[in-house]
């Protein structure tokens with residue numbers, strides 16, 4: 001598998017369809033949630049959206065956005081409850097609010113995996129969150145130290161809204177940082193996909 005075909009790659013979070021035949025978990029199709037930036041638009045919750053749904057999100061808390069924080073807290077609680085009811089992982093958008101995310105998960109006794117997408121934090125924080133069921137999805141802008149510190153079975157890769165850099169570039173970069181073969185990384189991402197999502201698309 002060293003000559004990797006584009007369909008070998010999984011892009012774990014994207015706002016666009018597959019560019020080169022990669023397997024893409026696309027926002028709005030495979031994941032649906034109420035993003036803290038857009039709560040005024042009153043998006044419906046993801047309840048009952050069908051068999052393609054792999055995760056609830058992006059949902060979360062963002063202390064730097066203009067949405068009233070108490071509204072963010074209320075909606076995020078509902079999204080965590082939905083993720084638990086549907087037994088789907090939660091795709092997290094989190095800006096300077098991790099303490100509240102942990103508190104809400106503890107209060108609601110959340111058990112579903114939580115994927116911190118677009119993780120840009122430090123390695124130390126990442127290590128502290130591992131016992132709380134976190135997975136970390138790294139995009140173009142990440143801390144290389146954090147990507148190296150992340151256990152391979154909690155590591156995901158994503159393009160998010162970047163259509164200029166194919167996910168294969170990020171795989172190559174991550175494999176180099178981790179000093180592992182690209183084929184090993186690809187296999188690991190498939191394993192992580194199966195662990196996280198019981199349905200297929």
Ligand SMILES: [Zn+2]
Pocket residue numbers: 013014015027058160161
């Ligand atoms: Zn996104």
